[in-house]
Amino acid sequence: MTLAIDPRAELSRKHRKVARFATVAALASLGMGFAAVPLYRMFCQATGYGGTTMRVSADTKTVPVAGKLMSIRFDSNVTPGMPWDFYPEHKTDTVTVGARDMAIFIARNMSDKPITGTATFNVTPEEAGAYFSKIQCFCFTQQTLKPGEEIRMPVLYFVDPKILNDPDAKKIQEITLSYTFYPVEQDAKQR
Template identity: 50%
Template sequence: MTEHLKDTDTARKNRRVAVICAGVFCGMVGLSFAAVPFYDLFCRVTGYGGTPKRTDQYSDVILDRTITVRFDANVAPGLPWQFRPKQRQVELRIGETTEAHYIATNIADTNTAGTASFNVQPELAGAYFNKVQCFCFTEQDLEPGQSIEMPVQFFVDPEIVNVPELKNIKTITLSYTFHPLTKATAEAPAQAAKERIGG
């Protein structure tokens, strides 16, 4: 009888450990799906990793000091596009909102789609580079030979002059990279979400 009780106790403990392990595993899988959007949001809010901050407000302070913003454009392998800034750089006053334009052209003989990611160099300046409007993370569909002009509105936060490592900065580079977007990659996040909720 005592042996039977011990076996029952052991089996119950083993089941409890198995349930906890399964719960931890499911939680880790769920967090892995959530990590990318949360990290992206964190970067946009804080400017971490050279990611420009998104804002809906313009700066109400404009300094007499100027800074040069250079524009860089790249295309990832697998996307048959030409992509370039309309102008290579612009000089603006710190705090002043400026608009620049990028141009993308589909050089393939079929429809193609892409999305752009971005960053700022030096990385520390990302926290002070504020984008009011941009085309990043928005799907762009282009027909064969079609070109599209895409604006980006931004300003450099006047607080940048109070940062010891950046107070003498003269140039910031805003860099975009377009990545191919296929129907499969576009549907993957939606399918994954559907499977998680049992749809």
């Protein structure tokens, strides 16, 4: 005696299998969508890709290279409509490669309301990102300024001497560190 297989039951089983696979794929895609930004940021910070600077701890040993100087240019921006003045205290600095240095950025809230902002940064040329090491920075930290309030924000950094041995980067004579301040989302919704 042979058992007959119901073609509709077999088709229904295949449809459930495809539906489970599609659900798993959709959930995995959703998860990757949420993870993409932090994973990309970690990748850039680890490699210096896209002009992302390297982060180092305050106890990192630095060794200045006598006679090897680098010009650092500081750039500052705010997104359109954000009522802040934001600028570097000094637009350029000449540093010894390997020596720690500090730049000061100043922000002032020009509005009549408290505004919270956060800054992102990049380094150009991109090849320099892997060698521009920040020890302390205000980036990715929310800064709330009351109406008319002004703050000074330090950036402690050094240019890693390894830049001198990289064939793609050793001819770099000027590095630009650029920051852009954005309003934090709840403040952007209030305007």
